[in-house]
Amino acid sequence: MAERIPREESLRRVHGVGALFSAAYGNVGSSIYYALGVVASFALGLTPVTCLIAGLIFAFTAATYIEATVMYPEAGGSASFARHAFNEVVSFIAGWGQMLNYIITAAISAFFVPHYLGVFWPALHHGPGDVIAGIVLVALLAALNVKGTQESSRLNLVLAIGDLCTQILLVAIGIALVLSPSTLIDNVHLGVAPTWGNAALGIAVGMIAYTGIETISNMAEEARDAKRTVPRGTELVVLAVLGLYILLPVIALSAMPVTQNAAGHYSTELGTTFAGDPVLGIVDNLGLGSGLTHALRIYVGILAAVILLIATNAALIGVSRLTFSMGHYRQLPERLRQVHPRFNTPYIAIIVFSGVAALTMVPGKTDFLATLYSFGAMLSFTVAHISVLRLRQRFPDVKRGWKPPFNFRFRGVELPLTAVLGGLGTFSAWIVVMALNLRTLLVGAAWMLLGIAVYYFYRDHCDLPLAQTVKVVTPEPLGVEEVEYQSVLVAFEEEPFSEEAVATAARLAARRRRGIHVLAIVNVPIHLPLDAPLEERESEAQSKIEQAKLIGGMRVTGRVQRVRPGQAGQAIVEEARAIKAAAIVMQLRYRNGTPLYGKTLQHVLAERPVRVIVAAQPGESVRTAA
Numbered sequence: 001m002a003e004r005i006p007r008e009e010s011l012r013r014v015h016g017v018g019a020l021f022s023a024a025y026g027n028v029g030s031s032i033y034y035a036l037g038v039v040a041s042f043a044l045g046l047t048p049v050t051c052l053i054a055g056l057i058f059a060f061t062a063a064t065y066i067e068a069t070v071m072y073p074e075a076g077g078s079a080s081f082a083r084h085a086f087n088e089v090v091s092f093i094a095g096w097g098q099m100l101n102y103i104i105t106a107a108i109s110a111f112f113v114p115h116y117l118g119v120f121w122p123a124l125h126h127g128p129g130d131v132i133a134g135i136v137l138v139a140l141l142a143a144l145n146v147k148g149t150q151e152s153s154r155l156n157l158v159l160a161i162g163d164l165c166t167q168i169l170l171v172a173i174g175i176a177l178v179l180s181p182s183t184l185i186d187n188v189h190l191g192v193a194p195t196w197g198n199a200a201l202g203i204a205v206g207m208i209a210y211t212g213i214e215t216i217s218n219m220a221e222e223a224r225d226a227k228r229t230v231p232r233g234t235e236l237v238v239l240a241v242l243g244l245y246i247l248l249p250v251i252a253l254s255a256m257p258v259t260q261n262a263a264g265h266y267s268t269e270l271g272t273t274f275a276g277d278p279v280l281g282i283v284d285n286l287g288l289g290s291g292l293t294h295a296l297r298i299y300v301g302i303l304a305a306v307i308l309l310i311a312t313n314a315a316l317i318g319v320s321r322l323t324f325s326m327g328h329y330r331q332l333p334e335r336l337r338q339v340h341p342r343f344n345t346p347y348i349a350i351i352v353f354s355g356v357a358a359l360t361m362v363p364g365k366t367d368f369l370a371t372l373y374s375f376g377a378m379l380s381f382t383v384a385h386i387s388v389l390r391l392r393q394r395f396p397d398v399k400r401g402w403k404p405p406f407n408f409r410f411r412g413v414e415l416p417l418t419a420v421l422g423g424l425g426t427f428s429a430w431i432v433v434m435a436l437n438l439r440t441l442l443v444g445a446a447w448m449l450l451g452i453a454v455y456y457f458y459r460d461h462c463d464l465p466l467a468q469t470v471k472v473v474t475p476e477p478l479g480v481e482e483v484e485y486q487s488v489l490v491a492f493e494e495e496p497f498s499e500e501a502v503a504t505a506a507r508l509a510a511r512r513r514r515g516i517h518v519l520a521i522v523n524v525p526i527h528l529p530l531d532a533p534l535e536e537r538e539s540e541a542q543s544k545i546e547q548a549k550l551i552g553g554m555r556v557t558g559r560v561q562r563v564r565p566g567q568a569g570q571a572i573v574e575e576a577r578a579i580k581a582a583a584i585v586m587q588l589r590y591r592n593g594t595p596l597y598g599k600t601l602q603h604v605l606a607e608r609p610v611r612v613i614v615a616a617q618p619g620e621s622v623r624t625a626a
Contacts, residue, residue: 021233021236021237021240025160025163025164025237025240025241028237028241029160029167029240029241029244029307030109030163030307030308030310031208031209031210031311032209032244032245032248032278032279033112033116033277033278033279033304033307033308034108034109034111034112034208034278034366035205035206035208035209035245035370036209036248036249036252036270036278036279037274037275037276037277037278037281037366038205038208038271038275038366038367038370039051039202039205039206039208039209039249039271040249040252040253040268040270040271040275040278041271041272041275041367042194042198042199042201042202042205042271042367043198043199043202043203043206044187044188044193044194044198044266044267044271045184045186045187045188045194045253045257045258045268046188046194046199046202047202047249047252047253047270048184048246048249048250048253050199050202050203050206051206051209051245051246051249052242052246053203053206053425054203054204054206054207054209054210055206055209055241055242055245055246056425057203057207057422057425057429058207058210058238058241058242059238059242060385060418060419060421060422060425061210061381061384061385061422061426062234062238063404063416063418063419063422064381064384064385064388064404064416064418064419064422065077065214065234065384066230066231066402066404067400067402067403067404067416067419068080068081068384068387068391069230070227070230070231070400070401070402071391071398071400071401072084073230074553076095076322077094077214077380077384078095078097078098078214078380078381078383078384078387079091079092079094079095079098079322079325079326081384081387081388081391082094082383082384083329083469084391085386085388085391085394086387086390087467087468087469088329088331088466088467088468088470089466089467090383090387091329091331091469092326092331092451092452092455093379093383093448093451093452094379094380094383094384094387095322095325095326095331096447096448096451096452096455097376097377097379097380097383097448098214098322098376098380099319099322099323099326099353099376099451100372100373100376100444100447101214101373101376101377101380102315102316102318102319102322102353103315103353103356103357103360104357104360104369104372104373104376105311105312105315105318105373106138106141106312106315106316106319106354106357107134107138107357107358107360107361107369108208108366108369108370108373109308109309109311109315110134110135110137110138110141110308110309110312110357110361111130111131111134111361111364111366111369112276112277112304112308112366113133113134113137113308113309114129114130114133114134114137115130115276115277116277116279116280116300116301116304116308117133117301118276118277118301119280119297119298119301120298120301125276125277126276127364128364130276130364131361131362131364134361135358135361137309137312138316138354138358138361139358141309141313141316142316142350142351142354144313145313145316145317145320145345145350146340146345146347146350146351147343147345147539159303159306159307159310160307162303163303163307164240164244166299166300166303167244167248168244170251170279170282170283170286171244171247171248171251173286173288174247174248174250174251174252174255174282174286175247175251177286177287177288178251178255178286178287179250179254180254183253183254183257184253184254186257186258187257187258187268188258189258189266192266193258193260193266194266197436200436201371201432201433201436201437203429203432204371204374204378204430204433205367205370205371205374205433207374207377207378207381207426207429208373208374208377209241209245210241210245214318227402230402231402248279248282251282252270252278252281252282252285253268253270255281255282255285255286256268256270256274256281256285269281269285275366276366277301277304279300279304280297280300280301280304283296283297283300284297315357316350316353316354316357319349319350319353319354320345320346320349320350320550321550323336323337323349324337324346324349324550324551328471328551329469329470329471330458330462330464330470330471331455331458332455333454335348336348337349339497339547339550342540343543345543345546345547346550360372368439368440371433371437371439371440372440372443372444374429374430374433374440375430375433375434375440375443375444376444377426378426378427378429378430379430379448381422381426382423382426382430385419385420385422385423385426386419386423388416388419389415389416389419389420389423392413392414392415392416393413396413396414403416404416404418404419406418487509487515487516487517487579487580487581487582487583488505488508488509488515488516488517488581488582488583488584488585489517489518489519489572489575489576489579489581489583489585490502490505490516490517490518490519490548490584490585490586491518491521491572491575491584491585491586491600491604492518492519492520492521492544492587493521493523493568493598493600494521494522494523494537494540494541495587495589497543497544498587499547499551500587500615500616501586501587501615502516502518502547502548502551502552502556502585503551503615504585504613504615505552505583505585506551506552508583508585508613515555515557516548516552516555516556516557517556517557517558517575517579518544518545518548518556518557518558518559519558519559519561519571519572519575520541520544520558520559520560520561521541521561521563521568521571521572522534522537522538522541522560522561522562522563523562523564523565523568524562524563524564524565525565534562538560541560542560544558545558545559545560561575566599568600568603569599569600569601569602569603569604569607570603570607572584572586572600572603572604573603573604573607573609576610577609581610582610582611583610583611583612583613584604584609584610584611584613585612585613585614585615586600586601586604586612586613586614587615587616588601588614588615588616590616601614
């Protein structure tokens with residue numbers, strides 16, 4: 001992969017096992033701040049058991065994702081697995097289910113942010129304040145994503161570590177002060193509190209505690225030595241999350257036991273009083289004294305709100321990337337993946353699906369959000385498990401970089417037990433959610449039928465076969481079809497973004513571990529100092545890098561470089577040498593059908609430090625230079 005300069009290195013989220021673990025835990029670990037109360041409202045005293053069972057299903061699902069991701073290290077998760085295992089229809093069903101996951105993750109994360117900020121403003125702790133604040137939050141983040149504002153990977157890493165340490169601290173204090181095995185046993189009244197139906201629903205809903213597992217596949221292209229780091233990093237995430245998601249309910253139900261009121265109804269404050277901020281409920285019931293409890297409440301409230309804010313933003317980013325990917329494979333109308341003419345972000349997808357997320361918050365029902373998430377997640381996960389089983393059957397002789405333990409042979413095919421058990425678990429949970437929650441069944445079914453209808457009519461309108469994989473037409477690189485490069489540099493000066501240039505680079509760097517590096521150049525006028533504030537130009541240059549990442553995936557890196565007028569060509573040549581690029585891709589502009597060979601392109605062609613590929617505008621040929 002192309003080497004990066006130190007500035008870009010700081011933006012890269014995943015290098016080795018430690019960085020991959022931190023990034024994955026940051027996505028998965030945030031869900032405890034809302035999942036605990038939702039699960040307890042159904043499972044009552046069996047909450048630790050339901051979290052354990054859901055955790056085992058999560059572990060099986062993680063194994064499935066590792067195997068398929070190492071085999072096909074590309075973004076897309078279950079949709080990508082299904083494409084390789086079956087066809088485009090199954091891939092769309094998995095992708096549309098993922099879309100629901102992202103939307104509900106954004107909604108439920110945003111909905112719980114005001115609950116934790118209720119430590120400062122009590123009006124946010126209940127409706128309508130929580131709903132209004134959540135909708136405003138989604139709207140603001142959508143606007144920021146349309147503009148193309150980046151996340152801070154360093155901040156995310158620090159917060160993930162702080163979150164992990166905070167949860168470990170709460171568990172340690174809880175074990176020392178409130179843990180009571182006898183209370184935990186007394187909490188359970190099998191078949192009554194909870195009922196068998198609610199216990200089963202608690203397991204299905206408990207899967208929301210593992211929101212973010214799709215990031216395992218999405219980070220594969222960033223991992224160094226994916227065959228080693230992806231499995232190891234994921235294993236650490238599973239161990240950490242599974243351990244905490246069992247211990248925290250144990251502490252919580254020791255401090256807030258199940259009680260029966262005069263009417264004979266069983267409940268726990270964890271699923272009632274503190275359903276909107278369960279971790280604050282743990283803090284309040286640790287018996288630390290008023291002063292220390294107040295300070296810890298403020299700390300946890302701020303930390304939880306920030307982490308849930310980042311989770312909301314990550315979900316909106318996931319929506320935009322998934323929409324762009326599905327559009328690239330002609331699964332969704334081109335209009336949805338259309339990019340903003342100024343910000344170069346898929347603004348229509350962001351606006352549309354952010355609006356859907358806001359609508360799901362209007363009822364103000366956390367159980368509805370939780371069960372709807374389970375509907376989409378269990379469907380996607382089930383497709384992922386089935387896809388791995390199908391891949392084992394279709395390509396038995398293909399060498400796999402990683403296999404889970406406990407494989408067995410069935411009709412001459414070696415199958416992973418984890419995929420079988422995981423598939424049975426996720427499919428059963430999907431059935432339970434639909435059988436026990438009619439509203440979720442109706443809304444979830446309507447969502448899937450809407451997607452299938454859009455897919456069918458779009459493909460029919462474009463005269464495309466339903467099941468065949470068809471990508472968006474991009475220019476074919478002339479004379480380089482059989483050549484793949486270890487690293488490719490894509491250079492942009494201050495001209496409009498060229499999707500063709502990035503698509504050509506992606507074709508050249510077609511294999512798993514090939515790298516694409518984007519150099520976006522900003523020309524600084526001679527009458528200004530080189531470090532003069534040029535926010536608009538910097539933003540435009542950075543947006544080209546972000547748009548390239550939407551097209552090429554996470555293997556795309558990039559940086560913005562300032563130069564004086566006339567120095568862009570030399571800057572591109574030096575960058576190619578510095579990162580040891582094997583090829584340079586530049587775009588060729590036309591005026592009235594006549595190609596314009598600018599000074600920058602002429603300089604690069606004259607120096608020619610490596611092979612130079614010139615990508616034309618749509619309708620023109622792609623030219624190459626040796």
